[in-house]
Amino acid sequence: MTDTLAPFTPPTVPQERRIVTAIPGPKSLALHARRLAVVPVGVSSALPVYIARAHGAIVIDVDGNQFIDLGAGIGVTTIGHTNDAVVAAAAEQLGELTHAAFTITPYEGYVRVAELLAEHTPGAHAKKTVLQNSGAEAVENGVKIARKFTGKNGVAVLDHAYHGRTNLTMAMTFKAMPYALGFGPFAGDIYRAPNSYPFHDGLSGPDAAKRTIAYLEKVVGAADLACLIVEPIQGEGGFQVPASGYLPALQEWCTANGVVFIADEIQSGMARTGAYFASEHFGVVPDLVLSAKGIAGGLPLAAITGRAEIMDAAHPGGLGGTFGGNPVSAAAAIAVFEQIESQGLLAEAKRIENILKPALLELQKKYDVIGDVRGIGAMNAIELVLPGTHEPNAAAVASIAAYAGQNGVILLTAGTYGNVLRFLPSLAISDDLLREALAILDEALAAL
Ligand SMILES: *Cc1c(COP(=O)(O)O)cnc(C)c1O
Numbered sequence: 321m322t323d324t325l326a327p328f329t330p331p332t333v334p335q336e337r338r339i340v341t342a343i344p345g346p347k348s349l350a351l352h353a354r355r356l357a358v359v360p361v362g363v364s365s366a367l368p369v370y371i372a373r374a375h376g377a378i379v380i381d382v383d384g385n386q387f388i389d390l391g392a393g394i395g396v397t398t399i400g401h402t403n404d405a406v407v408a409a410a411a412e413q414l415g416e417l418t419h420a421a422f423t424i425t426p427y428e429g430y431v432r433v434a435e436l437l438a439e440h441t442p443g444a445h446a447k448k449t450v451l452q453n454s455g456a457e458a459v460e461n462g463v464k465i466a467r468k469f470t471g472k473n474g475v476a477v478l479d480h481a482y483h484g485r486t487n488l489t490m491a492m493t494f495k496a497m498p499y500a501l502g503f504g505p506f507a508g509d510i511y512r513a514p515n516s517y518p519f520h521d522g523l524s525g526p527d528a529a530k531r532t533i534a535y536l537e538k539v540v541g542a543a544d545l546a547c548l549i550v551e552p553i554q555g556e557g558g559f560q561v562p563a564s565g566y567l568p569a570l571q572e573w574c575t576a577n578g579v580v581f582i583a584d585e586i587q588s589g590m591a592r593t594g595a596y597f598a599s600e601h602f603g604v605v606p607d608l609v610l611s612a613k614g615i616a617g618g619l620p621l622a623a624i625t626g627r628a629e630i631m632d633a634a635h636p637g638g639l640g641g642t643f644g645g646n647p648v649s650a651a652a653a654i655a656v657f658e659q660i661e662s663q664g665l666l667a668e669a670k671r672i673e674n675i676l677k678p679a680l681l682e683l684q685k686k687y688d689v690i691g692d693v694r695g696i697g698a699m700n701a702i703e704l705v706l707p708g709t710h711e712p713n714a715a716a717v718a719s720i721a722a723y724a725g726q727n728g729v730i731l732l733t734a735g736t737y738g739n740v741l742r743f744l745p746s747l748a749i750s751d752d753l754l755r756e757a758l759a760i761l762d763e764a765l766a767a768l
Contacts, residue, residue: 345383456484
């Protein structure tokens with residue numbers, strides 16, 4: 321046992337792109353060989369370079385290659401990799417109290433995160449929060465609570481939705497391959513309604529809502545519908561931004577019909593779009609809001625925040641879990657909220673949009689494979705099509721993502737048809753790094 325701790329030194333990570341070996345390099349290849357022996361093929365990696373450390377918007381692999389990270393670990397390190405305040409708060413908490421199990425002996429950090437979520441989720445009503453470990457767990461608990469509150473069973477989701485990989489959430493997720501195929505049997509009472517997808521349906525928000533509501537009324541029936549769960553901007557499904565007026569119409573229908581309106585803000589929340597939660601852009605105040613991904617700066621944490629009377633429907637002992645709201649994750653989340661405020665990070669998302677959106681629209685003029693440019697704040701995407709059509713062009717997306725990886729840019733794909741490139745940079749990315757990454761994208765498009 322040691323009684324002295326080495327002081328924490330932040331990793332040295334120059335904020336620049338630098339490729340020094342083939343991608344993947346020799347050390348990554350060696351690690352990959354080890355991995356293949358012990359990690360199942362079901363867990364795949366988009367770019368098999370093994371990461372040694374990261375800071376801000378740059379990740380460094382074991383061979384010393386430095387990548388501009390436009391994915392932020394799937395929208396998790398929203399305020400930047402190894403943010404100094406998050407690292408300090410988590411490190412301090414680790415030495416104070418690593419775990420207590422809130423369901424056995426509670427601690428302040430959990431309560432503080434609940435207070436911060438009550439303050440920053442949409443709406444001024446009384447709110448309560450349950451903390452969990454992962455996004456899928458937040459979805460599962462949102463459904464549990466909505467069912468208990470309403471005494472109804474049905475769960476409605478939208479086309480192209482992504483809600484996770486647990487048994488219930490696999491059934492709620494739209495895309496069978498790779499997320500669900502062969503992993504059944506699946507949970508029942510789940511109904512999938514058409515969404516708003518302006519690029520493809522051309523419908524106004526109110527017209528798309530009419531279509532969704534007609535489905536819910538005719539195919540499901542409000543009488544046995546506990547909740548409707550929507551991603552205000554869809555994530556894995558392709559960053560579909562609903563047409564204006566769509567979400568408010570759905571919310572109104574839910575309220576009128578005793579259906580709990582749940583916003584899955586796991587990817588779109590926590591400052592990603594320049595608001596704390598994307599619901600704010602659409603003028604909706606969800607009954608329940610689900611957070612995860614960006615909430616704790618890279619540590620695992622998820623939350624279900626909602627109207628106090630709904631959240632209190634579950635009986636004592638009905639909610640919880642061993643690790644949910646872990647003290648270290650909670651400390652990190654408190655630091656994330658503090659950073660968003662003290663560093664003005666909502667405005668940083670807008671700064672990123674102001675560079676990204678015009679640049680992507682310029683590229684659309686130059687390359688006819690770009691069918692659509694969409695998104696808000698630091699959550700933007702392009703949908704690639706066969707030129708002159710709305711037909712998906714997954715091959716182009718795969719080739720661009722590969723080119724970017726080879727040239728030091730981590731670029732994530734998305735979409736039911738795998739034909740979307742999504743841009744989820746951290747809010748710490750500089751204008752110059754973002755422009756440099758966009759120049760690589762331009763090259764990749766030219767090389768198609
Ligand atoms: C990632 C994601 C989930 C699942 O979160 P996990 O932490 O991977 O379980 C659910 N919903 C949305 C919108 C997501 O983006």
